[in-house]
Structure formats: structure tokens, C-alpha cells
Amino acid sequence: MGRSSGFSLIELMATVAVLGIVAAIAIPSLQPVIANNRAAAITNGLSGALHLARSEAIKRARNVVVCRRGADNACDNGADWSVGWLVQTTLPDGTTQVLQVWDAPGGTPQLAGTANGVTFTPQGAAAATANFALQFANCTGQGRRTLTVALSGHHVLERSNCQ
Numbered sequence: 001m002g003r004s005s006g007f008s009l010i011e012l013m014a015t016v017a018v019l020g021i022v023a024a025i026a027i028p029s030l031q032p033v034i035a036n037n038r039a040a041a042i043t044n045g046l047s048g049a050l051h052l053a054r055s056e057a058i059k060r061a062r063n064v065v066v067c068r069r070g071a072d073n074a075c076d077n078g079a080d081w082s083v084g085w086l087v088q089t090t091l092p093d094g095t096t097q098v099l100q101v102w103d104a105p106g107g108t109p110q111l112a113g114t115a116n117g118v119t120f121t122p123q124g125a126a127a128a129t130a131n132f133a134l135q136f137a138n139c140t141g142q143g144r145r146t147l148t149v150a151l152s153g154h155h156v157l158e159r160s161n162c163q
Contacts, residue, residue, distance in 0.1 A: 031138075032140055032141070032143070035136050035138065035139070035140075035143060036143060038105070038106070038107055038109070038136070039109070039134055039135070039136065039143060039145050040145075041105075042105045042109055042111065042134055043132075043134055043145045043147055043157055045102050045105070046081075046085065046102075046111075046132060046147060047147065047155065047157060049066050049085055049086075049087055049100070049102060050066055050118065050147075050149060050155050052087050052099065052100060053065065053066045053087045053099075053118070053120050054120045054124050054153050055124075056087065056089065056099060056120075057089075057120035057121060057122055057124060058122060058123070058124045060089060060122075061122040062089055062090070062122055063089065063090065063119050063120065063121055063122070063127075064087060064088070064089045064099070064119070064120050065087070065088055065089070065117050065118065065119045065120075066085060066086070066087050066117055066118045066120075067085065067086060067088070067116070067117030067118075068080070068081050068083065068084075068085055068113065068115075068117065069083055069084035069085050069086050069101060069102070069103075069104075070083075073086060073098050073101050074096070075088060075117060077115050077116050077117075078115060079112050079113060079114075079115045080111070080112065081111040081112065081113040081132065082104060082105065082109050082110065082111040083104050084101065084102050084103050084104040084105075085101075085102050086098055086099075086100065086101040086102065087099040087100045107136065108136060108137050109134055109135070109136055110133075110134065110135055110136070110137070111132065111133070111134045112132065112133050112134075113130065113131070113132040113133075114128075114130040114131065114132070117130075118130045118149055120153055124152075124153045125151060125152060125153045126149050126150065126151055126152070126153045128151070129148070129149060129150060129151055130148070130149040131146065131147070131148050131149075132146065132147040132148075133145070133146050133147075134146075134147075135162055135163070139162035140162060141161065141162065142159045142160060142161055142162075143159075143162050144159065144160045144161060144162050144163060145157060145158070145159055145160075146158045146159075146160060
């Protein structure tokens with residue numbers, strides 16, 4: 001009788017068991033990396049919204065606002081920005097035009113920001129300074145991110161220890 005090639009059932013079961021043990025050891029150590037990448041993605045999205053609003057304010061020669069997303073994609077005052085945000089401007093006829101909308105980030109981030117949004121003037125300056133802070137409930141080490149908008153319209157992103 002000829003010799004067949006391949007794995008026997010016992011060899012396959014042993015391989016799956018070893019993979020299960022390795023995965024059980026490796027997955028918990030990846031949680032901080034995953035949380036860090038999610039925090040980076042959320043703050044990069046907010047940073048992109050601020051860049052868009054500033055450039056649109058200069059291009060359109062009118063005020064453009066980054067604000068907390070409310071019902072029907074309208075600006076909503078509130079400090080909890082984990083519900084999402086949007087960029088909008090007011091047209092000469094007084095109607096509001098939404099330029100872009102960001103959905104609520106996944107997971108359970110705590111994203112606190114300026115209650116009445118950030119307004120950029122036609123010169124690219126911010127009407128007032130603004131601060132945003134992001135961290136997850138299971139934050140460890142330097143998992144907190146702070147985004148600060150200066151009066152010049154520029155913003156700075158910093159990492160700091162969890163609180």
C-alpha cells in the first residue's frame with residue numbers, strides 16, 4: 001500500500017490546540033496597541049475636520065464651524081463629542097450648508113470638547129481657543145490624547161497619561 005501525504009486528525013488537533021494557546025497569550029497584550037490605534041484614528045478624524053473647516057473658511061471667505069453632531073446632522077451644543085461631529089457654514093441667504101459629517105467613533109471613547117464648537121474666520125483664525133480630550137475607559141499609560149486649537153487656527157495634538 002502506498003504512503004499518503006497530509007496531516008492526520010491527531011496532528012491537526014494538536015496544531016489547533018497550540019494555536020489556541022498562543023492566541024490566548026498574545027491577544028491580551030495587543031489590547032493597548034488596538035486602543036492606541038483607535039485613539040489615533042479618532043483624533044486624526046477630528047484633526048482632519050479642523051483642517052477642512054479652516055481651509056474652507058479661507059476659501060469661501062466666510063465663517064465655518066466644527067461642532068458636535070446633533071439630530072438631523074445639525075450642530076448641537078454639548079461637551080460630549082463622542083456622538084460625532086460635523087463641519088458647516090452659513091450661506092449668504094442665511095441657510096446652513098453641511099460640508100462633511102463624521103459618525104460617532106466605535107468603541108467607548110470619552111471625547112470631551114468645546115461645548116459650542118470651533119468657529120474659523122475668513123482669515124483662518126479661530127474665534128476662540130478650544131480643547132478636546134480623548135481617552136478610553138480602559139486607558140493605560142499615555143493613552144490620553146489632547147487636541148488644542150489656538151487663536152491662530154492651528155492645532156496641536158499631544159499624548160499624556162490617562163486620568
